[in-house]
Amino acid sequence: GEDVEQSLFLSVREGDSSVINCTYTDSSSTYLYWYKQEPGAGLQLLTYIFSNMDMKQDQRLTVLLNKKDKHLSLRIADTQTGDSAIYFCAESVGTSYGKLTFGQGTILTVHP
């Protein structure tokens, strides 16, 4: 079955880059997503990548996908204090009707 794992915590200084990592087990993953959750709020879609892509860039966000190792990362350039939040990786597989399987979330703390 599907399983998605993330490291729990990441702490960076303002202005540095943050890299949040995610691994998944289902080789039939078709799309992989990154969501952000701020305190008291819902899950905000940040970006997503189709499994036949290696990289996707969107302003300060860069997603890298290593399909062989089933490893996904999200790089945030020039991290700001407003980026402090929980970041969730999620996958969908081709055989399901859109069901997302989530990682446990990485708590990103940005220090001034």
Added chain:
Amino acid sequence: EPEVTQTPSHQVTQMGQEVILRCVPISNHLYFYWYRQILGQKVEFLVSFYNNEISEKSEIFDDQFSVERPDGSNFTLKIRSTKLEDSAMYFCASSEGIGNQPQHFGDGTRLSIL
């Protein structure tokens, strides 16, 4: 930007009571979902709904749960006889399609069972 809205933001219910959680998906979206997150655990898929019927459901979504789209705008999750372990944050999501049409989430309803 269009949003998924959920009400109420917090619901407190006695064990054994029925509860209905409400969601208004984004208006041109066709697929609807419920997820839950028990405190300290992962966000878990409950059910997906398309064309007025359940497309897929998880093992969690047993006979105590039901979903309905009673009119053109609302999407509801009913829990018939709540248990303590139903305490969680419940998220509604919607999408235009599946795959390359990502899901957009509401802010959630925190359900507390006493």
